[in-house]
Amino acid sequence: MTESNAPEATERVLSTMNRDGSRRRLQPKLSAGAFYRKRVVLAWILIGLFTAIPYIRLGGRPLILLDIPSREFTLFGTTFLPTDSVLLMLLLLGLQMVYLEFLYRPVERITGGRSKWSKRLGMNRIGDGGRKTIRFVLYVLFSFYLAHTFLAYFVGVEALSRWVRQSPFQHPVAFLVMVSTALLMLADFGYFREQVCIVACPYGRFQSVLLDRRSTIVGYDFNRGENRASPKRLKVMPADEVEQTGDCIDCTACVITCPTGIDIRDGLQMECIGCTQCIDACDAIMDRVGKPRGLIRYTSQDELDKADKKILRPRVIIYPAIMLLVFGLLTGALLGKDAADVTILRGIGAPYAQLPDGRISNQIRVKIVNRTDADREYRIAVAGGAGLELVAPQNPLPVPAGATRDTTVFVMCEAAVFDDGSLSVVVRLDDGAGFSHDHPYRLLGPIGGGGGE
Ligand code: SF4
Ligand code: SF4
Numbered sequence: 001m002t003e004s005n006a007p008e009a010t011e012r013v014l015s016t017m018n019r020d021g022s023r024r025r026l027q028p029k030l031s032a033g034a035f036y037r038k039r040v041v042l043a044w045i046l047i048g049l050f051t052a053i054p055y056i057r058l059g060g061r062p063l064i065l066l067d068i069p070s071r072e073f074t075l076f077g078t079t080f081l082p083t084d085s086v087l088l089m090l091l092l093l094g095l096q097m098v099y100l101e102f103l104y105r106p107v108e109r110i111t112g113g114r115s116k117w118s119k120r121l122g123m124n125r126i127g128d129g130g131r132k133t134i135r136f137v138l139y140v141l142f143s144f145y146l147a148h149t150f151l152a153y154f155v156g157v158e159a160l161s162r163w164v165r166q167s168p169f170q171h172p173v174a175f176l177v178m179v180s181t182a183l184l185m186l187a188d189f190g191y192f193r194e195q196v197c198i199v200a201c202p203y204g205r206f207q208s209v210l211l212d213r214r215s216t217i218v219g220y221d222f223n224r225g226e227n228r229a230s231p232k233r234l235k236v237m238p239a240d241e242v243e244q245t246g247d248c249i250d251c252t253a254c255v256i257t258c259p260t261g262i263d264i265r266d267g268l269q270m271e272c273i274g275c276t277q278c279i280d281a282c283d284a285i286m287d288r289v290g291k292p293r294g295l296i297r298y299t300s301q302d303e304l305d306k307a308d309k310k311i312l313r314p315r316v317i318i319y320p321a322i323m324l325l326v327f328g329l330l331t332g333a334l335l336g337k338d339a340a341d342v343t344i345l346r347g348i349g350a351p352y353a354q355l356p357d358g359r360i361s362n363q364i365r366v367k368i369v370n371r372t373d374a375d376r377e378y379r380i381a382v383a384g385g386a387g388l389e390l391v392a393p394q395n396p397l398p399v400p401a402g403a404t405r406d407t408t409v410f411v412m413c414e415a416a417v418f419d420d421g422s423l424s425v426v427v428r429l430d431d432g433a434g435f436s437h438d439h440p441y442r443l444l445g446p447i448g449g450g451g452g453e
Contacts, residue, residue, distance in 0.1 A: 015261035015271055016195055024261065026194055030109060031257040033280025043102040054152035054160075061373065066154050100196075101259065101275070103142055104189040111135035139190050140182075147182035194260050198271050208270055213301040214313060218274050220254075220265045220296050221304055228265075247291045254278035254296055264296055339435040340378070340399075341369035344427050347408060351444040359412045360445040364427065367406040370399040376431040380409055384425035385443075388413050396432075411443060418445030 008019040018024045030036070056063040109115045111131045113124045123131055152160050155174070168175035188196065211217065225248035233250075234242055248265070255263045257278060260271040264278045282296040347363025355361055370376050377396035382388050392409040399405045417423050423443040430436035 014198065015258075016198055026259065026261045027108070027112070028105070028259045028261075028277065029253075029256045029281075030105075030115070031253070031277050031280035031284065033283055035276035035280050039276070040102065043098040046098050047102065051149050054149065054157045062156055064153055065156055099142075099146065100189055100193060104139065104193075105259075107135060107138045107142070111138070136190075139186055143182045143185040143189065144178075146185045147178055150181055150185075151178055197260055197273050205270070207272075210315075210319065211268075212313075212315060213305075214303075216298055216300055217268055218264065218272060218276060218279060218296065219268065219299045219301065219304050220248075220278075221294070221299070222265075222267075223304070223306065225265065225295050247286070247295050249285065249289060251285055253281040253285050257281040268301065338437070339370075339372050339433075340376070340429075340431065340437070341367075341371065342429055342437045342439060343367040344439045344441060354415070354446075355412065358415060360415050360418065360443075362411045362443045362445075364409050364411060364441065365406060366397075366409060366427070366429070367404065368397065368399050368429065369404045370401060373401050374433075375400045376433065376435075378429050378431050380407075381428045382411050382425055382441075383428060385413060385417055385423050387417070388425065413443065413445075415446055418443075418447070421445060421447040 009021070013019055013021075016024055016026060053063050054065075110118050110121060111123055111134050112118055113126070113128075113131055118124060123134075126134070148160060148164070151174075155163075159174075163171050163174050163178075223246075225246045227245050228248035228250040229237065229242075229245040230250045234245065237245075252263075254265070255261075255278075257280070258264070259275060259277065260273060262269050262271045264272065276298075279296050279298070283293040286293050286295055343366075345365040345367070347365055349363070351362075353361045353363075366380060368378050375398065377398045379396040380390065380392055382390045389412040390409055391412065393407060395409070397405060397407050411425070413423070421444060423445065425441055425443055427439045427441045428436065429439075
């Protein structure tokens with residue numbers, strides 16, 4: 001409830017909203033149990049990786065560089081183009097956001113004045129305004145650190161370290177991009193926060209499609225926990241009612257700790273991000289009241305309903321099989337990438353031209369993307385008919401490492417070779433270093449080998 005005069009919803013509302021529609025700011029209490037300790041280790045491995053990756057080089061190239069101005073992405077030493085963005089998307093899908101829970105939330109707790117570390121650092125002796133200022137300064141510093149790390153993926157660490165040492169006036173655009181990124185990070189982690197998980201992240205939507213009643217979820221054991229009763233209520237309850245109570249003591253520790261603000265006792269909800277904080281919180285309470293752990297645990301809806309626990313079922317096989325197939329395709333595409341991409345297109349304008357000596361000329365556009373780390377020279381040739389002559393402004397065509405070049409070539413031949421107005425030939429490219437590419441092509445000419453345009 002809030003003091004606003006707005007009409008209040010009678011139905012259940014989002015966990016991050018008050019009934020009058022205003023924002024309900026969540027300040028989840030940390031439950032530092034067994035699951036949390038494992039998550040901390042994993043989160044810091046991921047944060048360390050995210051920070052280190054721009055500095056790691058493979059075969060002389062950055063491990064990951066998303067060079068948007070040049071429209072080239074380097075992943076694990078392989079260069080991708082925007083046309084490969086499906087491959088890129090498959091890789092990026094695997095990345096997880098851990099900064100909110102393991103960087104910004106700890107700062108919030110430490111500067112909150114009430115946690116153990118907050119007291120150890122003397123935060124409780126500082127006024128509310130002072131703590132908020134410290135929190136804001138730390139948020140700004142972390143956001144700038146994150147923005148720099150993030151930008152290193154796009155411009156490379158060399159350019160970034162050069163910019164950091166120079167005056168912003170020497171690279172105003174890059175400086176503005178960096179400041180805007182830092183401000184976006186600040187707004188995201190400082191204000192938008194868990195809303196990302198609830199309204200923006202597709203995980204919850206995927207979850208509702210992929211799960212069935214036998215899928216592993218974080219769940220509350222309704223049969224064991226209900227009827228719930230607080231110790232205060234238990235004291236005044238008649239004995240026969242006490243016998244009907246379950247193990248849940250209605251302490252709400254599982255709700256207070258939830259980063260998305262939901263009550264897991266209401267059943268599986270789309271907002272649940274499976275963080276296990278409610279498991280840690282409830283296990284600690286069960287230890288305290290002398291009951292077995294696991295009132296909230298990793299389980300399935302069928303298991304909770306005491307239904308048959310059938311593990312092997314179609315989706316257990318089909319989903320991993322699809323994932324294996326997708327990652328197999330990705331690996332195959334990575335390993336099987338040609339040393340160059342070649343595009344052959346017909347010239348713009350008339351399909352062919354008749355030269356003064358009576359021969360027919362076809363204009364062909366050739367585009368070559370050198371995907372290797374070395375400069376290459378590509379020889380262009382045409383084969384498949386008698387008396388074919390190729391004229392190119394530059395042959396072989398030099399293409400620097402990772403670069404794209406195009407050229408226009410002309411293929412000349414006698415008019416008599418065109419019986420039905422076309423002649424099948426092969427445009428051949430090779431770089432003299434193992435790469436060769438044969439591209440079937442149809443030259444156009446006069447029908448019956450006579451006449452011109
Ligand atoms: S933490 Fe456990 S005992 Fe407390 S309300 Fe949640 S489910 Fe019940
Ligand atoms: S596992 Fe789900 S319900 Fe439990 S604390 Fe995390 S988000 Fe909340």
